[in-house]
Amino acid sequence: MVTLTQLRDAALGGLDRAVAEWTELASALDGLVGRATTGVGGPLRASRWEGADADAAERGVAARGEQVMVAAQEARCVLTVLDTAADRLRVAQQELWAGLAEAAASGFTVFEDGRVEPADPTRRADGAMNSRRHELERRLATSIRAATEVDAQCAQALGRLHPTGTADWADTAADGACVTALAGLDLATIPKGDPVAAAKWWAGLNPSERAMYLAGYPAVLGAMDGLPTEVRDRANRVALAETKVALVAELAAARAKRDAAGRTDDAKWRFRVTALKERLAAIEGLEATLRSGGDLYLMGFSAKGDGRAIVAIGNPDTAAHTAVYVPGTGSGLANLGDHVRRMRRLVIAGQRYTSPGEISAISWLGYDAPDTLAHALSSSDAESAAPKLKSFLQGVGIAQGIDSQRHITVIGHSYGSVVIGESAKSEGGIYARDIIVAGSPGMHVSKAEDLNLPANHVWVGAADGDSVPALGSGAHSPAVKTERSWRRVTPDDLSFGANRMTTEGAHGHSEYWEGEHPESLDNQAAVVAGRYGETKLLWGSRP
Template identity: 25%
Template sequence: MAVKSLTVGGVRALAWEGLENHAARFETAAGRLTALSDAALDALDQVHPVSWEGTAARLAREGFIEQRAAGRRSATDLQVAAAAMRHVARTMRAEQSNAVAAVEAALMDGFMVDEAWRVSAPPTKGMPPERAHMLMHHEEQVGAAARSIRAALARSLEMLRDAVPRWTSPVGSPGGHERAPAPPTDGSAKQNREYWDSLTEQQRQQVLEARPGWIGGLDGAPASARHDANVGQIDSERVRLEARRDQLAAELHDNWFGGAFTNADAELWYTERKLADLATIEKLLGKYPEGRLMLLDMRSGERGMAAFAIGNPDTADHVSVTIPGFGTTISRSFAAMVKETEYLQREAEIQLINHGRRGETIASIAWLGYEPPQGTGPGWGDTVVGFTDVTQREHAVKGAARLAAFFDGINTASELGDPHITALGHSYGSYTTALALQDPRPGQPVDDAVFYGSPGVNAGSEKDLGLEEGRAYVMKTDGVWSFIGGDGDAIADLGFFGAFGPDPANADFEHLSTNAATTPDGIDREQSTGHSEYSRMGTNGELRTSAYNMAVIIGGLPDQVVRR
C-alpha cells in the first residue's frame, strides 16, 4: 500500500474486517498450538510413567519440555501478531472516520474536495470574507486529516511488519534482492562492526525494518543504527507487552487463588512496569530529539533496560558512560539520570571552551544495561530482598559483562579510532563498573573512572583496574554516618565493612572534594550531601563541586579538579 499516494477514494474504500478476521484466526491458532504443545508432554507421561528413569528418560523428557516451550513461544508470537492486528484495525478505523468526516464537512458547506485532498470553491466572480475564511478552515481540517491518516497508516504497517512472525528465513525482500545474514552469535564488538560494515545499504535497511532486534543492542554497531533499530521496536514491544498483560490478567481473573500458586501475578506486575518504561522512553525521545537510544531491552530480564546518549558517541572526542546503582529503574529514575547526563555533557563542553579547546566534542551516555538491586517488587518480601541484594555480587557480575562489552562497542564504533572514555560509577554501579574494567575479554578501552557513593570496587589501586596511575577517582560526601541519622552517604558507608574489597574512601585512588568550593573557573559551587546529590544541580543553578569534578575529567582536564 503506497502511503504517500493514499487518496480520498482510497480512504473511503479501506475496510478493516479482514484484518480482524486474520486476528481471530491467529488467536485460534495460538490456542491450538498451546493445547497441542501441552498435550505432547502429557502424552509422554501417559506412555512412560514417572517411574521411568535413567539417561534416556531424562533426554526424552527434556526434549518434550523444550518442544512445549518452543510451541508456547510460537503461540505467544501469534498472540502478539493478533493483538497488533486488532490495535491497527481499531486505530485506523478511527483515523478513517475522522478523515472522511473532514471531507464530508467541506462538501456539506458547498466546497469541492479532489482525490489529492485539495479543497476548493466552485468558480464565482467573488467570495465573501466569511466564505474565504470557511474555505481556509476546511483546507486546514482536510489537510490535517490527510497527514494524520497517512502517518497512522505508516506506523500501522511498520507495527504489523514487526509483529507478524517470520519463521521461514533470514531477512530478504520479495523482489529477490540479496538477503541480509544474521549477526554473529555472541560476537565481539570487532566482529559485530565487521558484520555491519559487510552489509550493503539495502541489507542494512532490511535489517532495520524487519529485524531491528539484531542491531539495537549490537555492541560495535554505529550509534545511529542502534538508535533507529531501538526506536523501531517500541510500538511492537508495546503491543507484545499489552497482549501479555491482558493474557495474565485474564488468567488471574479465572484463578480462584489469584497468583498464590503461580508466578502470574508477579509477571503481570513486571509487565506493567515495562509498559511504563516504554512510556518514559518515548517522552525522552520527544524531549531529546537529537539523542540516541543505544539500548532497549524489554525481554532479557524482569525489568526493562536502556541506554541513552546525549551527543554522538561515534564522532565525539570524549565519551562518558554513567552507571547507576541501587533502586534505579527506567520509569522511576531514568529520565532524571539522562537529565543529569545532559548537565555533565554541557558542563564538560563549557570547560573545554574555557581552556581553548572549542573544537572538541562530548557525548555522555546514561547506561542502565543491567538490573541493579531494588527496594521494591511485586511481593511483600521484595524490599527486604532488595536491601540484601545490595550487599551481594550477583547483579554486579552479570551487569559487568554487559558493561565491558558496551565500553568495547563504543571504542570500536568510534570514527576517531580511540576516543577518550570516562566511566562514572555511582553507588552499586561503581562496583559493577570496577568489575567491568577488570573483565579480560574485551580489553580495556576506558581511560578514566570516577567512583562516587561507592560501597566498594574490588580494587585498591589503578593498576587493579587496568588504568594508568592517577586515572581512578573517588568521591564520598562528608557527614556523620547515615546509619545513625547523619547526612552522610548510606551506601558508601557500606565500604567500611569491605564486602566489595577495600573501602574506596581509603584506597589508593585520587580523592576528590564534594564540599562547597570556588572552582578554578571562578564559580561558587555547593556541597553534596547524602547519596544522590553528586551529579545534581545546586540551588544556585550551577553544578555542585562533585559534578564539576566529573565534568572536567570527562573533558580530559584532570588538572582542573578540586581535590579533597
Template identity: 30%
Template sequence: MVALALATTVVTGTAGWASGTAQQALTGPPPGTAAWRADRIPGLELPDPERATPAQVHRFFAELTDARQQDLIARHPLVVGNLDGVPAGLRYRANALALKADRDPRYTHLTEAEGGADPEAEAGIGTGAAEAGASSSGAGHRQILAFDPRGRGQVAEVFGDLHTARHVAVVVPGSDIDAGTFDRTNDVYGTPAGMAKALHAETGPGTAVIAWAGYTTPVGLGLDAATGSLAEAGADRLARFVAGLVADGLPAPTVFCHSYGSVVCGLAASRLTATDLVVLGSPGMRADDVADLRTRARVWAAKDASDWIDNVPNIRVAGLGHGPDPAAPEFGARRVPAHDAHGHTGYFAPGTDSLRAFAAIAEGRAQ
C-alpha cells in the same frame, strides 16, 4: 566473627536483608538471538551475537549496503539495537522500531520525544545510514543506544552527538535502576538519565554522555547489594559495551560509576578501554587499591561527608562487602571535591563542585 559483624552492621544500619529482593542477572546475547541465528539470508553469513567480538560485528555492518542494513533492522531490531559493535546510527533506528513495537506500558516513557516528535521518524527509519548517522543527534528525539525488554528492562541513552563528539562519557548507575526507573522524575540526580543530562549540560556540545543501565542492578539493600555476583555479570556487559564504542571509532570514554556501579567498574577495570574511571558514593571496588584494579585509566573518587554510604563497612570477607573505600587516601585515587554534593545522589546536582570537576575530567582538562 568478622562476617557476622559485617552482617549485623548492614542489618542494623540499612533496614536489613529483607529490604532487598534477590535478582537473577541477565546474561548472554541480545534478545531475539535465536531468530537471528535461524535466519538464512542468501549470500550473507550473520555474525553470532554471543561469539563475535564488537570489532568483528562492526566490520560486518560496515561492509553491508544501506539496503542490507535496513533489512536487518526490520527483521531483527532487538538484536541490531543491542549488539555491541553495531554503528550507533543503526542502533538508534533499530531501538526506535523495537520500542514502537513493544506494548509494555513500563517502557512508554522511552518512546516520548521532545515536542511530540515520532521517534521512528526522528531516528531516521527508511533513510540512508550515512544521512541518519549524521543527523540523528540533536533533532529533539531520544537516542536510545540499547533497549532490552527482558526482566526489569535495560536501556542506554545518548545525550549529545556521538558522531562529532571529541569526548565521550559513560554513566554507570547503582542499585534500583532499570528501564522503568531510568529517568524517574523523583531523585533525578540518582538516575542515570539525570546524571548524564547534568554532565552533558555542564560540558557542552563537544562531549557526548551515555546513560548506561545495561546490567541487572540490586533491588534495595539486601544480599545482592552486599555481594558481587550481579556486579560480576554487569562487568562483563560493561566491558563489551565500551569495546563496542571503541570499535565504532569513538574516543575512549571517561566512565562514571555511582554507588554499586563502582563495584561493576572495579571488576571491569582491567578490561575497559577508558581514559578515566570516576567513582562516587562507592561502597568499594573489590580492589585493595588503584594498582589492584590493573587499569591504565586515571582513577578518581568522590564522597560527600553526608553520604550514607560512609556507614557501610569497608571490608570484604566470606563474600560480603566490597573492600577498601576508594575515597580513602591509602587507596591511591585522585580525590574529587564533593563537600557540597549533599547525600548519596547529589554528586551531579547543578552548581556543585563535584559536577564541575566531573566535567573537567570528561573533557580532559583535569590534572
C-alpha cells in the same frame, strides 16, 4: 505462470533500480523522523509552552513521527521482497540461459513452450539423443518453475505490505517476520558477543542488505556493540515500539483471563495484570524520556526483568569526549529518566570547557541492577554485568574509530562503581582513559593501579553524609593488613591511591550531580572534558 520468453528476456536491472530507490526512500524517511524530533519537537520543547494544548501538540508530533517510522520499516520490507525477487530470478534466468546455450551447442532448437527438438529435422533421433533432449527439457522447466514460484511468493508478500492509517506496529512486526523468512536471512550469520566482528560484518554489507537486516532483526542489531550509534538507535526504537504493542496485547489477554477466572485463579491473573501495567508504564516513561530531547540516542533496550536501556545524549561516534555512566542499586527502566537528567547536567557543566556537541554522555543501564541494599551486598550482579560493560565500551571505541584515541570516561555511582571495578580489573582492562566513582562501596581492588589504568586517572568523590562507602565496604572492599589490624580500603581512602575530588555542598548519597551544589558536578565535567587542571582535589596527583 512465468513463460520461457518472459524469463529469458527479463530486464532484471529494473528490479535492482527499484531496490536502490526503496533503500533511498527508507533512509529519507529515517531522516524525516529525526527532523520531526529536532526541527519540530525541539523548538516546541524549548518554547516552554505548557498546558493541555502543548501536551496535545507534543503527542501529535510524536504520533506523526511514529507513522513515519512505520513507513520506513515497511519500506525496508518492500525492498527486501524486491531484492529477493531480483536475486532469485537472476539465478533462474542464468540457469535458463545456460540451458539454452547448451541446447544450441548440442544441435537442438528450443521452442517458446519449452519443447526441445533437433535443429535438423532430417536428423534421425536415436536413444541417446532423445535422452539428452528430455534432460534439457527438464532443466529448462526447472528454471521456469523456480521463477514462477519466486514470482508468486514475492507477489503474495508485496500484497500484504499495505499502508495503514495508524502506526500499526503489530502488523509491521508480522511483515518483518514474513519478509525475513522469504529472503532466507539467517540469524546465525550475525556475529554476537564480539564488537570487532560485528563492526566488520556491518561494514561488509551494502545499503540494501543493511536495510533488510533492520527490517528482519531490529532487536538483534540494536543490542550489537560495535555498530554505529545511529543504526542502534534506529533499530532499538523499532524494537521498543514492537515490544510495547506486544505488551498491550498481552495485558488485554491477561485482563480477559482475570475477569473470567474463578476465585481460585483470580489472584494469579490480578498479579499478572499489575506486573504488565508496571512494565508498560516503564516503557512509556522511556518513550517520554526519548521525546525530551532531540539529541538522544537509544543504544540499547530490553523489557526483561526490571528493564534495561542505554541512552546517549549526543552521538558518541562523533564526540571528542564521551562519558559512560553506570547507575547503581534500585536502577531500572522505570527511573531511567532520572539518570538521563543527571547526565544532561553533566553535559551542560562540561560546556564550560568545550564547544557544544563535543561531549556525549551515555546512561548505561545495560545490566540488572540490585533491587535493594540487601541485594547490593552480593557481587553476583556486578560479575554478570562486567563483561557486558566491557563489550559496550569496546563497541563505543570501535564505532568512534578505535585508533582515534578519543577520550572516554566511565562513571560509576554506588553499586555502578562495583560493576566498573569488576570490569576494569579483568584481563586487558576496559576501553577508557579515566574512571570516576561516586559514593562507592568498593571496586574489588585495594589499589587504584589494579584497575589497569594509571592511578592518577582514577577519580573519587565521597560526599559528607554518604554512608554507602562504609556500609558496603565489607562486601566490596578488600581487607588490607596494617601494623595493628585488618581494615577495608574503599576508593575514597588515601591509601587507595586515586585522586580524591572535592564535593563541597553535596550531601548524602544522591547529590553528586545536583546543579544546586555544583562542585562535584564541575569536577566530573572537567575530567570528562580532559581539563584535569580545573579539578579541585583533597589529595592526589593530576595527569
